[in-house]
Amino acid sequence: MANRRISESANVTDEDFLLGTGMGDEIVAHARAGYPEEVCGIISGRDGVAVELHRGRNVSPIPRTTYELDVETLMKQIEFDDTGLVLAAIYHSHPAGPPIPSSTDIARAFYPDSVYIICSLADPVRPSLRGFRIIDGAVREVVLRDASVGILT
Numbered sequence: 317m318a319n320r321r322i323s324e325s326a327n328v329t330d331e332d333f334l335l336g337t338g339m340g341d342e343i344v345a346h347a348r349a350g351y352p353e354e355v356c357g358i359i360s361g362r363d364g365v366a367v368e369l370h371r372g373r374n375v376s377p378i379p380r381t382t383y384e385l386d387v388e389t390l391m392k393q394i395e396f397d398d399t400g401l402v403l404a405a406i407y408h409s410h411p412a413g414p415p416i417p418s419s420t421d422i423a424r425a426f427y428p429d430s431v432y433i434i435c436s437l438a439d440p441v442r443p444s445l446r447g448f449r450i451i452d453g454a455v456r457e458v459v460l461r462d463a464s465v466g467i468l469t
């Protein structure tokens with residue numbers, strides 16, 4: 317994505333997550349395709365490194381402001397297990413809001429071992445991606461890195 321912002325130094329953290337080449341663009345493309353509704357999906361990986369992205373379906377009854385992954389996509393965790401991978405990240409989009417977890421996102425973050433990635437289209441020209449750990453209501457940022465462009469903001 318030519319117009320993605322890349323920051324010299326991200327605020328925070330002691331952890332980072334490496335997206336596969338083109339994966340950031342894939343998330344943005346999915347977010348744009350689903351606009352004005354939120355889209356969601358999952359990323360398999362291991363040791364903080366993404367392996368494969370799987371688009372999910374947002375089955376929330378109010379998809380413009382919340383997301384809920386479909387069961388079929390969540391069940392892919394079983395396949396991941398078989399190949400030594402884990403549910404490394406869950407992504408969703410904020411069609412109009414900032415790339416930070418909403419109170420609903422925090423309340424429904426049931427996977428402490430996964431990174432939560434949010435793609436904001438609030439500025440349609442410059443979509444932004446940020447990653448977070450959400451554990452027992454506590455949110456801390458994880459630096460997202462892209463194999464091809466460095467740190468994403």
Ligand SMILES: [Zn+2]
Pocket residue numbers: 382383408409410417418421434
């Ligand atoms: Zn959200």
